[in-house]
Amino acid sequence: MEIEAASAMMKKGMDTTDPDRDYQCRVHEVKLETHDPDEPKETRNDVALTWEDVWVMVSDKSKGVKPILQGVTGYARPGELLAIMGPSGCGKSTLLDTLAGRLSSNTRQTGDILVNGHKQALAYGTSAYVMQDDILLATLTVREAVYYSAQLQLPDYTPVSEKRERAETAIREMGLQDAVDTRIGGWGTKGLSGGQKRRVSICLEIVTRPKLLFLDEPTSGLDSAASYYVMSRIASLGQRDGIRRTIITSIHQPSSEVFQLFHNLCLLSSGRTVYFGPASAATDFFALNGFPCPTLQNPSDHFLKTINKDFDVDIEQGAPGKISTEEAINTLVKSYGSSPNCQEVLGEVARINKQGHGAPAKGGSHAKFVTQCLVLTRRSSLNMYRDQGYYWLRLAVYIIVAVGLGTIFSDIGSSYSSIQARGSFLVFVASFLTFMAIGGFPSFVEDMKVFARERLNGHYGTGAFVVGNTISSIPYLLLISLIPGAIAYYLTGLQRGWEHFLYFVAVMFTCMMLVESLMMTVASIVPTFLMGIITGAGIQALMILGGGFFRLPNDLPLLIWKYPLYYIAFHRYAYEGLFKNEFEGLKLPSQPGNKTSFISGEQLLTEIWQMNMEYSKWVDLVVLIGMVILYRVMFLAIVKGTEVVKPAMVVCTSMTPEQTKQIMMNPSD
Numbered sequence: 081m082e083i084e085a086a087s088a089m090m091k092k093g094m095d096t097t098d099p100d101r102d103y104q105c106r107v108h109e110v111k112l113e114t115h116d117p118d119e120p121k122e123t124r125n126d127v128a129l130t131w132e133d134v135w136v137m138v139s140d141k142s143k144g145v146k147p148i149l150q151g152v153t154g155y156a157r158p159g160e161l162l163a164i165m166g167p168s169g170c171g172k173s174t175l176l177d178t179l180a181g182r183l184s185s186n187t188r189q190t191g192d193i194l195v196n197g198h199k200q201a202l203a204y205g206t207s208a209y210v211m212q213d214d215i216l217l218a219t220l221t222v223r224e225a226v227y228y229s230a231q232l233q234l235p236d237y238t239p240v241s242e243k244r245e246r247a248e249t250a251i252r253e254m255g256l257q258d259a260v261d262t263r264i265g266g267w268g269t270k271g272l273s274g275g276q277k278r279r280v281s282i283c284l285e286i287v288t289r290p291k292l293l294f295l296d297e298p299t300s301g302l303d304s305a306a307s308y309y310v311m312s313r314i315a316s317l318g319q320r321d322g323i324r325r326t327i328i329t330s331i332h333q334p335s336s337e338v339f340q341l342f343h344n345l346c347l348l349s350s351g352r353t354v355y356f357g358p359a360s361a362a363t364d365f366f367a368l369n370g371f372p373c374p375t376l377q378n379p380s381d382h383f384l385k386t387i388n389k390d391f392d393v394d395i396e397q398g399a400p401g402k403i404s405t406e407e408a409i410n411t412l413v414k415s416y417g418s419s420p421n422c423q424e425v426l427g428e429v430a431r432i433n434k435q436g437h438g439a440p441a442k443g444g445s446h447a448k449f450v451t452q453c454l455v456l457t458r459r460s461s462l463n464m465y466r467d468q469g470y471y472w473l474r475l476a477v478y479i480i481v482a483v484g485l486g487t488i489f490s491d492i493g494s495s496y497s498s499i500q501a502r503g504s505f506l507v508f509v510a511s512f513l514t515f516m517a518i519g520g521f522p523s524f525v526e527d528m529k530v531f532a533r534e535r536l537n538g539h540y541g542t543g544a545f546v547v548g549n550t551i552s553s554i555p556y557l558l559l560i561s562l563i564p565g566a567i568a569y570y571l572t573g574l575q576r577g578w579e580h581f582l583y584f585v586a587v588m589f590t591c592m593m594l595v596e597s598l599m600m601t602v603a604s605i606v607p608t609f610l611m612g613i614i615t616g617a618g619i620q621a622l623m624i625l626g627g628g629f630f631r632l633p634n635d636l637p638l639l640i641w642k643y644p645l646y647y648i649a650f651h652r653y654a655y656e657g658l659f660k661n662e663f664e665g666l667k668l669p670s671q672p673g674n675k676t677s678f679i680s681g682e683q684l685l686t687e688i689w690q691m692n693m694e695y696s697k698w699v700d701l702v703v704l705i706g707m708v709i710l711y712r713v714m715f716l717a718i719v720k721g722t723e724v725v726k727p728a729m730v731v732c733t734s735m736t737p738e739q740t741k742q743i744m745m746n747p748s749d
């Protein structure tokens with residue numbers, strides 16, 4: 081009711097002053113939807129969240145352990161909006177992460193966090209988290225992005241029309257209907273404004289209509305009118321479709337209108353609770369403790385000013401008579417601890433936990449794995465098609481290089497010197513042409529970021545991502561191995577015959593896939609894309625050296641180079657396959673002065689190139705394909721492994737509250 085009153089008031093007040101009237105009206109005309117009859121009954125449960133004496137610590141080199149949150153207690157009730165406020169660095173994001181169960185692995189956490197009075201992980205579909213950064217696929221339009229998100233997350237039994245409707249509703253709710261067909265943009269391509277991107281990020285998460293919504297600073301980067309409308313939409317999500325949603329948001333600088341939308345306020349300073357309770361009572365609390373809010377001042381500005389100690393020195397110098405912010409904070413924290421507000425919070429936490437809202441919150445259904453793979457393949461193909469840097473630029477460069485190769489080695493002939501020339505040509509193709517597959521890495525890293533966000537939010541798993549990425553890249557890789565491959569092959573005049581040409585293209589294609597798979601694995605280990613490119617290039621350079629061409633297999637130093645590098649470098653199998661493909665069946669003139677005037681291709685392979693002839697070129701191709709699969713499985717295992725290991729590490733390293741308090745009392749220990 082408060083929200084409606086506030087929004088009505090706002091509308092009245094702003095109608096005459098705001099030039100963006102259309103926008104306001106549109107945001108307010110959002111329909112009230114009827115409840116989804118397909119939704120299983122048990123998922124309609126409300127979610128109440130309580131947390132008691134939550135501590136979060138990180139290891140710090142200088143201090144040993146640094147507390148980020150210090151004994152925070154609070155609750156979030158269904159149908160209500162809880163705002164977490166405080167100066168930057170006070171622990172707002174950390175509190176949200178803690179409540180959503182997604183703290184990073186280097187932190188230790190203690191304290192009870194209960195969902196409907198039960199200790200449990202938040203099930204899929206129950207909660208959604210909108211991160212502070214907008215990590216979006218730049219090439220998609222708003223409608224596509226939101227619709228893909230709906231397809232990825234909503235269960236298969238939801239009809240397509242319903243999925244579309246949900247996407248459209250989410251877009252309308254966030255006031256994006258004028259930008260539905262605009263590409264999101266980024267990376268120098270102009271698209272949406274920062275504020276619109278924020279709203280798209282919110283849309284992607286609310287299509288599932290979660291019962292519990294976490295938002296990390298949803299209004300940063302928005303102007304005050306847009307902030308108000310975004311927040312009022314978020315607030316109204318609290319009570320729609322007959323479902324009462326629990327919304328927890330951190331917020332940096334709310335205007336007084338936005339402030340009125342909050343039911344409860346959690347005010348933090350350096351990880352300590354300065355105030356928790358009804359937002360409307362916060363001003364009284366501050367006034368009671370000697371910090372009355374000056375008339376005509378935005379209460380939230382007043383609170384933040386009172387508890388921001390980052391600029392303490394300036395304040396002390398400027399006004400010597402005033403008490404320092406540190407003291408002010410200590411006074412407030414202390415008096416909050418002994419205030420009736422604090423007792424009320426404890427009482428409410430106990431009441432919610434006892435009441436328990438019936439059963440623990442159960443999760444909703446998920447889209448099936450196959451559906452997710454299909455949707456991801458479609459989305460990824462579209463992204464690859466539109467992102468010129470992904471494959472198109474590479475295709476152009478490959479064609480130029482292929483023409484270069486074709487002219488340098490044109491009409492290679494069948495003289496004795498053509499043996500060396502053939503070798504160089506094939507090695508260049510297998511090593512350097514495929515090496516250039518690194519060029520798509522920056523685009524892939526963007527994909528990975530989106531994947532990391534969506535995986536963390538539980539949209540889909542690593543398996544679906546790998547399948548989607550693999551299938552969608554196949555047509556493009558085929559294109560860039562077939563066209564440049566044909567140009568280089570026929571200009572040079574290598575062995576004629578379809579089988580030989582197709583084998584050549586197949587090896588080129590597999591090697592490019594291999595390099596992409598290798599880069600995928602690298603991307604899962606190395607944190608930034610520059611480091612990824614350097615690492616990937618380094619690994620490939622070593623493999624080329626150990627591949628058995630620049631130093632023949634029998635001359636390779638045994639340690640490292642021969643065992644194991646010669647056996648694990650994919651270049652070795654690529655060289656072997658391509659050489660066998662080219663030389664087998666050829667008859668070339670032997671070195672002048674030799675007894676016989678001709679030498680067979682097979683002889684050349686064993687005597688000059690020292691290749692293993694015990695198996696055919698097809699075995700080499702199969703090994704290469706096996707390596708593609710192996711690298712992709714490795715990527716999957718690494719991502720999955722960190723998923724399992726990280727939470728286990730958190731459990732192993734978490735301390736009891738007693739230990740935490742001891743550390744706090746003896747920080748030097």
Ligand SMILES: Nc1ncnc2c1ncn2[C@@H]1O[C@H](COP(=O)(O)OP(=O)(O)O)[C@@H](O)[C@H]1O
Nearest residue numbers: 138148167168169170171172173174184186187
């Ligand atoms: N995983 C982490 N490791 C080390 N320090 C961290 C970690 N997470 C947060 N911090 C530190 O904790 C403090 C609070 O961070 P955060 O919760 O992001 O603040 P904010 O209120 O701005 O969202 C910051 O000083 C930050 O550097």
Ligand SMILES: [Mg+2]
Nearest residue numbers: 172173174212
């Ligand atoms: Mg933050």
